[in-house]
Amino acid sequence: MADADAAADQNSGGGGDDEENRVDHATRVDHLMDGLRAFGANYTEFTRRFATWLGLHSTDAAALVEILYAEDQGTPLSPARLSERVSLSSGATAILLKRLEQAGHIVRTRESTDRRVVTLRSSPDIRPRAEAFFGPYAERMAEAMSAYSPQEIQRFEDFIGRLRSTMDALLADEYRDGGPAA
Numbered sequence: 001m002a003d004a005d006a007a008a009d010q011n012s013g014g015g016g017d018d019e020e021n022r023v024d025h026a027t028r029v030d031h032l033m034d035g036l037r038a039f040g041a042n043y044t045e046f047t048r049r050f051a052t053w054l055g056l057h058s059t060d061a062a063a064l065v066e067i068l069y070a071e072d073q074g075t076p077l078s079p080a081r082l083s084e085r086v087s088l089s090s091g092a093t094a095i096l097l098k099r100l101e102q103a104g105h106i107v108r109t110r111e112s113t114d115r116r117v118v119t120l121r122s123s124p125d126i127r128p129r130a131e132a133f134f135g136p137y138a139e140r141m142a143e144a145m146s147a148y149s150p151q152e153i154q155r156f157e158d159f160i161g162r163l164r165s166t167m168d169a170l171l172a173d174e175y176r177d178g179g180p181a182a
Helices: 002-011 018-054 058-072 079-086 090-102 126-145 150-172
Strands: 106-109 119-122
Touching: 018 058, 018 126, 058 079, 058 090, 058 119, 058 126, 079 090, 090 106, 119 126
Parallel strands: none
Antiparallel strands: 106 119
16 A cells, blocks of 8 residues: 555655656556456456356357356346347347357346347356356455455446446447447
8 A cells, every 4th residue: 555655646746757757657557558458368268268168169158158247247138238248240149149048058038028028047057167167266356356445446446447438438439330430
């Protein structure tokens, strides 16, 4: 915490050269971006290994992870929402869901009063396997985060939320057609 206080003092102009503060800040931002990229790559690798462990294609495993996560959050997905989450067309998502259903990993239910709405659920057989695979990950992440105060976690949450909103806006606007707008 003392390092964070010293950095805050330094960045707020409390002693030190302005140019040195800018360079230090830019270096820290670069290191943070490197860390975020590495974490993203590691998470992708976890999903790839989950796919291998289950004998699935990585896209199928990524979809299954999204379905499991949404259930855990109490907001199960529809096929359309899953399609958005895994960046597939509705046709490709339908084929993917058929594979997952045939493998016994998911079930489609009609839970809404509007019987046209399909809800995706994990099968009873897949949840224990997913928990066995991701359990050590969840335990280690919780252990790593326990080193931070609730206030620090709130700041991290705010920071990640801002990064996510920025990325969502970029994808929806400038990168809507696959690349940066001309």
